[in-house]
Amino acid sequence: MTTTQLINKQTLSTTALFGLLVMTAFLCMQCGACSIPVSAIVKTISAHLFSYPDLDSLERLHNTIVWNIRLPRTLLAVVVGVCLATAGTVFQGCFKNPLVEPYVLGISSGAAFGASLGIVFPSFFLSVQVLAFVFGFMAVAMAYTMARVRGQTPVVTLILAGVITGSIFSAFVGIIKYVAQDTALREIVFWLMGGFYYAGWRDLAILVPIALPCFVIIWLSGWRINVISMGDQEAQSLGINPEATKLLLITLATLMTAAAVSSVGIIAWVGLMMPHATRMITGPDHRIVIPVAGILGAIYLIVCDTLARTLTNAEIPIGIITSILGAPYLFFLIRSKGQRVFGG
Template identity: 40%
Template sequence: MLNKTYVQTNSSSVFSIKLALIYLLPLVALFLGLFLGRYQVSIENVFKILLSPIFPLEPGILDIEKSVVLGQRLPRVLLAMLVGAGLSVSGATFQALFRNPIVSPDILGVTQGASFGAILALLLFGQLAIIPFVALPFGLLSVFMIYAMNRNRQIASRLYLVLTGIVVSSVFTALISLIKYIADPFNKLPTITYWLMGSFASTSYSDLRLVFLPIISGIVFLLLLRWRINILSLGDEEAQSLGINIEKLKWLLIGAVSVVCSSAVTVSGIIGWVGLVIPHIGRLLVGPDHKILLPVSTILGASFMVFIDIIARTATAAEIPIGILTAIIGAPFFAYLLMKSGGSWM
């Protein structure tokens, strides 16, 4: 059993301080995201630029500094937060829904399904605006496939669930390869390949506008249902005997997760591991109660994604695709979880 090591201090002040610190993280992430970068902007100037709508800028601050902070870094940090929060809350929800702490939308193939839809749209239409509308149905399709294969299966089938996830994600990964094979190698293939690695490099306010509403409403919806998610995690029959309409609740959750993940995929490509790892860190910090775990996962995911993105754009002269970084950090962490529990949850 995982997570029995966390210290139960729900009522104590230690726990409140811990929560307060967690809730401060996104603020820290936001400011670091605005200060740090290959173009030097002083802390003082960042604050002046941020306050510029209220107090007009002094002439000493260059226009270029303003455009770096407000035009590039701010939308990028905000989008990273949205995507990080969305993927993490989706991961936590899926882990409860499938009663399995080792699943997430990317392990079960939802991300791959949505990505296939997205690059299909890239190939056929070449427009960003239409991508979410093609990504979403494919994201939903992949969850439906998983769900259909796991109907009528009880607790003993957690290994089976992960296997079906591998099946679904393999199918969509193969289809993605097929599209890459077909795509024009000089024009569309590089776009598709780079996009698939996951990146916030070319983020603009129009990306933010495109996915802001679906991701935020999906997250809020999941957060509102967070106590019910506890009950669903007990298993179908127990949840039913506690008066829950399980089919309705499951589809509400699956729908919300699909909207969030497909939107995230649309603007940032495949960013793996976040949805798996962040809820585990959340559980280690605050325990498994989804009433607290879900908001904490949201906050941690938002902050984590900004920190990773800072590394992605400052570590080397060229940008490192963020999907590569999350895998480099996420995969070893998963290995650590495996070894720590000895795989006993299988």
């Protein structure tokens, strides 16, 4: 098979999955307390983007629900899904381990601490979102600094350092929960389980400028991630500086994860599961795994979020749904594919 054929095949499957993503998005936007037909959704979006048909011709209720609530919420699910799945792929590739997830370096605990700070002390000069982002990033930076010895960052040391920073920040979150008022405590618990409750265009305006460039650079580095996953020495003998490349990739993946976590809380499983699911479809070449994992992550989160807001009258935190759906899937993977998927 020549490269052109290979790329064509890859482009084809990526395009097909992208089509599936768009379809899922429209189908899910229909659902909710007020059911809206797809035609009305298309009309609303077209009216806003292309001024056709005229905005005034729209039903006001549909307009508000679609443009101000469901569309930004769906788009946010897409971006967060892409962020978590891409970051998961990067971490698994860089750590040569198919079992790590984006939160492995303590980012979730750091972000949780930042968010709880913001919730308990609302007068703090930074918002909950910014605090979560800053502390999430800081946790990873701490882990990386701790693990770095004589210019080298061995994977095992790095993961242990992640466990250490993670547990320190979890303890801090514990302290804050302990001293928090009831309402603040409730809010912290909800934040920890993740959710798109307050999703709006503002979140997208913050998230997209961080996520998009990171995603593009990571996608372009797909081939280098393949080489890095061979191990440091082999990567170096193949002409890639393993330390510098890993530092760059981990920084980008951390930025994406921190941005996603800070806007919607901690959503588990996406970053661990999507790379696996993707490798089963596309094989392990990261040039194709990265975009496909991103798309699958987006589809998964849209579906989970739709379930979260439609299953019951109240809204279920999405972290619960992703875990309940994700765990059996991983079980299925272990039983059916066994060692092939998990290395070893």
